[in-house]
Amino acid sequence: MCRLSLLKSSHLFKEQVLAASYSIQCVSQIAILGAPLWNALMAIANMQDQNGPANPFCRYEYLHALELSGCVGEQTGWRPMHLVVSEAGQIGENNQASAQGGDRQIDPSKVLAVMPLYLKGHSYGEYVFDWAWAQAYERHGLEYYPKLVNAIPFTPVTGSRIGFRGDLSEAQKAELIRKIGEHLDLLAKSCSASSWHSLFLLESERQPLTSQGHLERLGTQFHWFNKGYQSFDDFLSRLTSRRRKSILKERRAITKAGLKFRFIDGAEITEDELTHFVHCYQRTYYKRSGHQGYLNAAFFSAVVKNMADKVRLLMVERPQASKLEALAGSEAGSEARSEARSEVGSKAEKEAESAQEIEPIAAALYFVGNDCLYGRYWGALEEIEGLHFETCYYQGIDYAIAQGLKKFDAGAQGEHKVLRGFEPIPTYSVHEILHSDFRRAIADFIEQEAQAMKIYMSELEAILPFKREGD
Secondary structure, three states: OOOOOOHHHHHHHHHHHHHHOEEEEEEOOHHHOOHHHHHHHHHHHOOOEOOEOOOHHHOHHHHHHHHHOOOOOHHHOEEEOEEEEEEHHHOHHHHHHHHHOOOOOOOHHHEEEEEOOEEEOOOOOOOOOOHHHHHHHHHOOOOOOOEEEEOOOOOOOOOOOOEEOOOOOHHHHHHHHHHHHHHHHHHHHHOOOOEEEEEOOOHHHHHHHHOOOOEEEEEEEEEEEOOOOOOHHHHHHOEOHHHHHHHHHHHHHHHHOOOEEEEEEHHHOOHHHHHHHHHHHHHHHHHHHOOOOOOOHHHHHHHHHHOHHHEEEEEEEEEEEOHHHHOOOOHHHHHHHHHHHHHHHHHHHHHHHHOEEEEEEEEEEEEEOOOEEEEEEEEEOOOOOOHHHHHHHHHHHHHHHHHOOOEEEOOOOOHHHHHHOOEEEEEEEEEEEOOHHHHHHHHHHHHHHHHHHHHHHHHHHHOOOEOOOOO
């Protein structure tokens, strides 16, 4: 494995330890740290609740499910190298092991901070796109991969990318972040990586890194905000007449198709329901991208089992006539009904004929935080106009209003969300490029991109569907 080795700069590492009284090492799997330690550290930075971080994707259970299922690992181009910052008492005679990032036992009482980190051989599943940078490297005969990525795999959700011990002051956290940034520079060199990237950071983590001169990149997503709505109709009443009519038309089409929607709490999800969702997800992903998605059934099963309180499954179903009713009007149907009458009597037949079979045709998996609903994955077995909007947007808005949630994050990209009441918000990432010439070129690109992004967001804000004063 790529080790956190500073053999070529060992004097720098020793100076860092003596000055700051801590050490930094990496571990190859999150299980070495365990759920109590990881969730306690992440809870401090992610709006702590009684059960750990409110942002569900920062939780141990989520990241461990990715590793345990094989969705994340060397075989998929996401090699875990999670950083652990410990007090100096953790090192002692083990300086060399700590410097090389051995998977030795961690003393939880000594851990100051943790960071999810991966050595990557591609740029899939990040949602901060740097393919053009990789292509530029290739055109000049240079290797862009591997690279180091501090992120939640396959999850473009802003949140803490570093978990801290609760007794650290804000100033101490900022200082640790700056030291971690310096350390990532050294780690990238030791891994022969071209760069390191920290994606979808909070401002409190971004600022210490950018103050060191690391590159900041601006992006955007589209989120829905609950402005005290009492119902979906209340939300619609705040929109312009044109947009309100358009949304009502989309929703009426779904109603006319006879589709039924129901949210299921994680603990109530059956094996058959989860299997249906996975089938929908994989089918839709394959149709769109030519593969079955980054995530597999083992991952979804682990998440539902171990994060049941954070998971909601939306089932989309269509009532179907019973088998006896489906045979109505045909000769075979008449024979079947006669046989049913002779065997079980007319009462049983009537009950059978009035019964309906439910045909599941789509599903979506949502997550909940303290005040936010996250729409993550969906799929359908057939194409129905407006089904995606209803399943992934309108049902989520309905649920957020009913549950009193302040925000609905329906996933990355999709400017079509704007006309449905989702507002553009900024997202940020921090990058460091080791090649000096490419760093200058990428810095120029990021600066120009940021200006274009600000204009783009401003243009989208101008077409938001909400009524303005005087309307």
